[in-house]
Amino acid sequence: MFLTRHLGPGGWWFLLAIAAVAVAVPYCNLVLPPAHPFHANSYIVSLLGKYLTYALLALAVDLIWGFCGILSLGHGAFFALGGYAMGMYLMRQIGDRGVYANPLLPDFMVFLNWTELPWYWWGFSSFPYAMLMVLLVPGALAFVFGWFAFRSRVTGVYLSIITQAVTYALLLAFFRNDMGFGGNNGLTDFKDILGYPLQAGSTRAALFAASAIALALGFLIARAVTGSKLGKVLVAIRDAESRTRFLGYRVEHYKLFVFTLSAMMAGVAGALYVPQVGIINPGEFSPANSIEIVIWVAVGGRGTLVGAVVGAGLVNYGKTVFTTAMPELWLFALGALFIAVTLFLPRGVLGALGDYVEWMRRQKPDPLAHIEAQRQARREEAESTEHFLALAAQARAEREAAPAE
Amino acid sequence: MTRPAPRPGNASDSILYLDGVTVSFDGFRALNALSLLIAPGELRAIIGPNGAGKTTMMDVITGKTKPDTGEIFFEGAIDLKAHDEAAIAQLGIGRKFQKPTVFENHTVRDNLELALAGKRGPFATLFHRLSAEDADRIDQLLGIIGLAKSAESPAGGLSHGQKQWLEIGMLLAQEPKLLLVDEPAAGMTDAETAATSELLKAIARDHSVVVVEHDMAFVRDLDCRVTVLHEGSVLAEGTLDQVSAEPRVVEVYLGR
Numbered sequence: 065m066f067l068t069r070h071l072g073p074g075g076w077w078f079l080l081a082i083a084a085v086a087v088a089v090p091y092c093n094l095v096l097p098p099a100h101p102f103h104a105n106s107y108i109v110s111l112l113g114k115y116l117t118y119a120l121l122a123l124a125v126d127l128i129w130g131f132c133g134i135l136s137l138g139h140g141a142f143f144a145l146g147g148y149a150m151g152m153y154l155m156r157q158i159g160d161r162g163v164y165a166n167p168l169l170p171d172f173m174v175f176l177n178w179t180e181l182p183w184y185w186w187g188f189s190s191f192p193y194a195m196l197m198v199l200l201v202p203g204a205l206a207f208v209f210g211w212f213a214f215r216s217r218v219t220g221v222y223l224s225i226i227t228q229a230v231t232y233a234l235l236l237a238f239f240r241n242d243m244g245f246g247g248n249n250g251l252t253d254f255k256d257i258l259g260y261p262l263q264a265g266s267t268r269a270a271l272f273a274a275s276a277i278a279l280a281l282g283f284l285i286a287r288a289v290t291g292s293k294l295g296k297v298l299v300a301i302r303d304a305e306s307r308t309r310f311l312g313y314r315v316e317h318y319k320l321f322v323f324t325l326s327a328m329m330a331g332v333a334g335a336l337y338v339p340q341v342g343i344i345n346p347g348e349f350s351p352a353n354s355i356e357i358v359i360w361v362a363v364g365g366r367g368t369l370v371g372a373v374v375g376a377g378l379v380n381y382g383k384t385v386f387t388t389a390m391p392e393l394w395l396f397a398l399g400a401l402f403i404a405v406t407l408f409l410p411r412g413v414l415g416a417l418g419d420y421v422e423w424m425r426r427q428k429p430d431p432l433a434h435i436e437a438q439r440q441a442r443r444e445e446a447e448s449t450e451h452f453l454a455l456a457a458q459a460r461a462e463r464e465a466a467p468a469e
Numbered sequence: 470m471t472r473p474a475p476r477p478g479n480a481s482d483s484i485l486y487l488d489g490v491t492v493s494f495d496g497f498r499a500l501n502a503l504s505l506l507i508a509p510g511e512l513r514a515i516i517g518p519n520g521a522g523k524t525t526m527m528d529v530i531t532g533k534t535k536p537d538t539g540e541i542f543f544e545g546a547i548d549l550k551a552h553d554e555a556a557i558a559q560l561g562i563g564r565k566f567q568k569p570t571v572f573e574n575h576t577v578r579d580n581l582e583l584a585l586a587g588k589r590g591p592f593a594t595l596f597h598r599l600s601a602e603d604a605d606r607i608d609q610l611l612g613i614i615g616l617a618k619s620a621e622s623p624a625g626g627l628s629h630g631q632k633q634w635l636e637i638g639m640l641l642a643q644e645p646k647l648l649l650v651d652e653p654a655a656g657m658t659d660a661e662t663a664a665t666s667e668l669l670k671a672i673a674r675d676h677s678v679v680v681v682e683h684d685m686a687f688v689r690d691l692d693c694r695v696t697v698l699h700e701g702s703v704l705a706e707g708t709l710d711q712v713s714a715e716p717r718v719v720e721v722y723l724g725r
């Protein structure tokens with residue numbers, strides 16, 4: 065199958081792990097009695113579900129940063145847009161159960177004395193339509209942004225700064241009440257999804273499982289992309305962009321493709337995040353959020369996909385622990401973490417693990433192995449030169465044998 | 470003998486035709502009304518002191534730098550000024566850089582696979598499967614450039630000379646009609662240099678090739694028509710013996 069052809073044993077193990085989590089956590093929540101030591105309460109389920117959506121978001125960033133060198137510092141915007149699309153559906157689901165009991169308008173619109181639903185809210189009572197928007201809105205923004213940025217060959221730190229500016233602009237826009245997205249309160253007080261109450265344990269378990277499935281799918285897609293020849297072109301662009309152009313590849317088309325795909329993945333992550341935390345507000349657009357995502361990926365190890373997932377889990381677990389113990393110190397801890405990783409683990413936790421395994425392997429056998437390896441390399445080089453000289457002699461002989469013109 | 474006038478000839482019977490090409494960087498003319506004509510199937514060596522504009526000439530041909538004035542035609546009729554790097558590569562002009570640039574994190578084999586002629590769009594590469602012929606072609610190229618044993622190792626670990634050959638292999642994999650080769654022997658040992666010149670001659674049997682080189686022994690080995698570039702324009706053209714006999718060439722090379 066196309067999605068699994070580049071998966072490899074490591075990929076299968078990873079998928080298996082996600083599947084195990086997808087089954088185990090709902091099981092511990094729904095089946096095990098509250099007194100059981102392994103019982104997971106609904107807070108834990110939502111928390112872990114939130115981590116899963118963050119992992120998908122990290123995967124999206126690793127896809128463009130780790131494999132194509134595009135450092136987006138605005139990916140939180142795509143996550144938030146996907147979240148808002150889901151939030152709008154959830155608002156429409158409330159129907160006349162709002163505080164104002166208005167069957168046509170969400171509470172905040174009634175509060176603003178609006179009399180009719182703005183056109184961009186049309187259709188959001190339909191779940192399929194809302195899901196389409198979860199993909200299309202972030203995808204379209206990424207496409208339009210990428211179209212201009214990549215065609216003008218904006219790269220490196222300039223591109224990163226522009227992505228920050230975009231998410232900041234969206235932050236300001238969504239803060240405005242007259243935008244029609246609930247201003248600084250955002251969208252909240254959701255009641256149910258597809259008719260199932262959001263507070264119910266079974267709904268939460270289902271959302272958790274859906275997040276795990278989305279993460280697995282995102283991983284499959286990312287692996288299929290990075291394992292294909294397209295993935296090799298992406299790495300070529302990351303390492304030597306101009307060289308890739310001279311081979312005839314349209315670098316801007318490749319960047320546009322992977323950037324749009326990544327934005328859609330981020331959108332899906334946001335859509336799954338919102339029903340589990342119960343709110344979406346403009347804070348999700350804050351530039352600091354987007355920077356945090358990049359740190360998750362750096363901690364886990366960029367360009368590894370699995371590392372992005374691991375990094376998102378580790379950092380967010382740290383954040384959860386830290387913000388309950390000493391919330392005011394979290395940003396300092398995050399900054400210190402980033403510096404430490406950059407200095408001591410430039411290839412992240414996963415890269416360091418790989419290096420350690422490699423080191424252990426080399427520790428064990430023959431202490432002269434590296435000398436032998438050097439000798440072998442030198443021999444091979446000499447052989448390839450010899451091959452050349454043979455080629456040269458042959459060509460010369462051919463020329464001399466040919467009748468003079 | 471006076472300075473040779475740009476050779477009479479027209480765009481239509483050439484693979485590459487430059488006429489009056491000028492490029493300035495902040496007022497400094499790296500190329501100054503450069504005219505050059507390469508015939509189909511020709512092997513041409515371009516020599517000239519450092520800063521003569523040799524690399525800039527390749528930049529202009531391959532779309533990296535746009536000329537201020539002048540005409541550049543490929544195969545007589547294609548105006549190269551109207552195309553970008555990727556389009557020019559797809560038209561059939563391959564380039565080897567002065568500083569060897571291979572994809573260091575990719576294996577030698579993957580480097581060749583990326584260079585291999587074929588569809589270049591993102592969707593074509595996403596669903597691409599390496600055909601048996603393509604795999605054979607890569608093996609054949611690995612043999613030609615003498616890197617069969619390093620096929621599965623990252624290109625970043627190759628020696629300088631091996632990187633140069635890998636780049637030549639990538640150039641061949643592209644199946645270009647015209648090869649532009651910038652200082653292929655720089656940093657090579659004598660033996661490697663000799664091998665490289667034989668390789669280029671072998672390539673020139675069925676391609677048009679323009680080689681920029683400093684090394685006079687190398688150029689003599691190539692045994693082809695030579696163009697001397699100086700301060701962005703052609704100073705002399707002819708066999709190596711003819712151009713070396715020109716007082717102006719001697720003056721440029723031996724200092725003023």
Ligand SMILES: Nc1ncnc2c1ncn2[C@@H]1O[C@H](COP(=O)(O)OP(=O)(O)O)[C@@H](O)[C@H]1O
Nearest residue numbers: 494498499517518519520521522523524525526
């Ligand atoms: N991008 C650039 N900006 C400014 N000056 C340049 C640039 N590229 C080349 N030059 C100048 O143009 C001249 C010709 O350079 P180049 O074509 O690299 O020479 P060559 O390859 O013959 O040694 C040099 O003086 C160089 O400094």
Ligand SMILES: [Mg+2]
Nearest residue numbers: 523524525567
């Ligand atoms: Mg040069």
